[in-house]
């Protein structure tokens with residue numbers, strides 16, 4: 001059976017730039033455009049030339065090799081010609097292969113937002129599309145508020161679509177701008193539009209205000225649309241746009257789509273999907289969404305004991321696709337929700353040679369449940385779990401013993417009235433027969449303690465020299481009757497390995513101390529250090 005082509009249009013660098021808290025630099029835009037180009041989307045919308053200097057600059061030259069580079073902007077303003085509209089001039093000057101115009105497709109918006117007539121709006125669509133076509137650009141027309149406009153005045157919404165198509169737009173894109181349309185409505189309306197514009201020229205642009213953007217995009221495809229607009233990780237105005245990462249996963253891996261449609265995304269690129277999604281978060285300095293479909297850290301994580309038991313027998317029992325297909329990994333978490341199967345999976349992953357039925361597995365499980373009742377949470381602290389198991393197996397040498405530590409925090413005004421904050425720590429540690437005392441200052445008490453602790457560990461110093469504390473999280477945990485502080489600390493080393501440890505105590509410094517020492521012990525164990 002021959003397959004039809006579906007075209008992906010990414011608007012991360014334009015609608016994604018409208019996300020609260022997102023502010024791309026030129027370099028960020030270049031990086032993301034290249035990620036998209038590698039993945040194989042068909043169009044990369046770079047921004048809105050003319051709207052701000054950065055976007056105008058980004059369109060000074062084409063930054064990508066394969067995908068079409070699209071410039072976004074509004075149709076000509078009411079009361080002037082396209083040739084006399086600076087906005088249109090900026091779009092035509094942009095080094096873009098395609099121009100995507102946004103035009104109102106709702107009578108209400110024409111009257112209220114544009115304060116013009118329906119005829120003038122249709123003329124704006126026609127003249128803008130023709131002007132860009134005359135300059136040799138491929139033209140797309142985003143019909144803003146199309147679905148709401150259609151429900152209020154079908155004839156006018158369709159007149160906008162028809163005008164765009166007949167003026168030469170390659171794609172007429174139906175936008176659910178306010179994100180309030182339901183999938184069954186999208187299906188019915190796109191089917192109706194298909195009677196005047198063939199699906200091979202119809203696109204969908206869905207917002208996620210009802211959590212339906214991906215479902216609405218799929219409904220539009222079912223109804224005939226062959227062009228899908230969306231963003232990486234679902235960035236976008238308000239609640240975001242249709243998440244292209246999710247759509248790529250579904251379209252490539254679900255038979256009902258992959259058997260009928262081709263995408264520009266290869267299987268090889270699909271296997272980089274997780275990496276790409278996280279790189280975008282890295283560029284934006286955002287925490288990746290653990291629960292994102294396909295690519296989230298929890299997308300293939302099993303916590304419940306009953307599930308883990310089945311996953312160990314056959315992962316398909318609780319996985320709808322294989323994690324490797326999208327470059328993700330399977331995880332079985334150890335926690336108070338788990339059974340022996342969770343522990344066994346994690347022990348194997350960490351390199352312990354324990355087999356099912358070994359009594360030590362149930363002892364580890366009991367200890368995990370006891371400690372979790374105190375406030376520990378091992379699912380996010382695999383290095384502490386490793387150290388715990390090693391201790392229970394009697395495989396942790398007494399590398400060092402902290403005999404005493406003290407931390408001092410001072411807040412005062414100096415002689416010229418400036419506020420001075422100072423933190424100092426002193427640590428007395430025994431390494432074999434040697435007693436070492438180290439003092440350090442830090443930008444806070446935990447930093448001072450960390451520096452003092454790692455300043456001199458005698459014969460182990462070389463092995464911990466390359467440690468770097470990269471993340472510190474603290475949370476108050478309301479256990480039984482008392483609140484305790486839970487601290488999670490992430491370290492990395494010179495080999496690029498990173499790990500997380502946990503400490504729990506009513507005292508934040510003591511909780512931090514536990515997590516810090518677990519990290520050092522973990523590093524020494526992994527380095528094969530001996531007494």
Ligand SMILES: CC(=O)SCCNC(=O)CCNC(=O)[C@H](O)C(C)(C)COP(=O)(O)OP(=O)(O)OC[C@H]1O[C@@H](n2cnc3c(N)ncnc32)[C@H](O)[C@@H]1OP(=O)(O)O
Nearest residue numbers: 048050051052074075076077078102103104113114144177
């Ligand atoms: C649904 C979407 O996401 S559409 C994308 C929206 N994206 C953005 O707005 C981001 C970039 N925008 C901007 O930087 C600015 O809005 C600019 C540079 C485009 C325009 O700035 P300004 O000239 O100061 O206008 P302002 O933003 O206040 O208002 C928009 C104007 O465009 C008009 N307009 C809006 N949409 C359209 C359209 N599709 N076609 C023609 N005119 C339009 C409005 O009626 C309004 O006109 P008015 O000033 O006569 O009332």
Ligand SMILES: CC(=O)C(=O)O
Nearest residue numbers: 102142144145175177
């Ligand atoms: C064009 C666009 O971003 C919208 O209508 O939502």
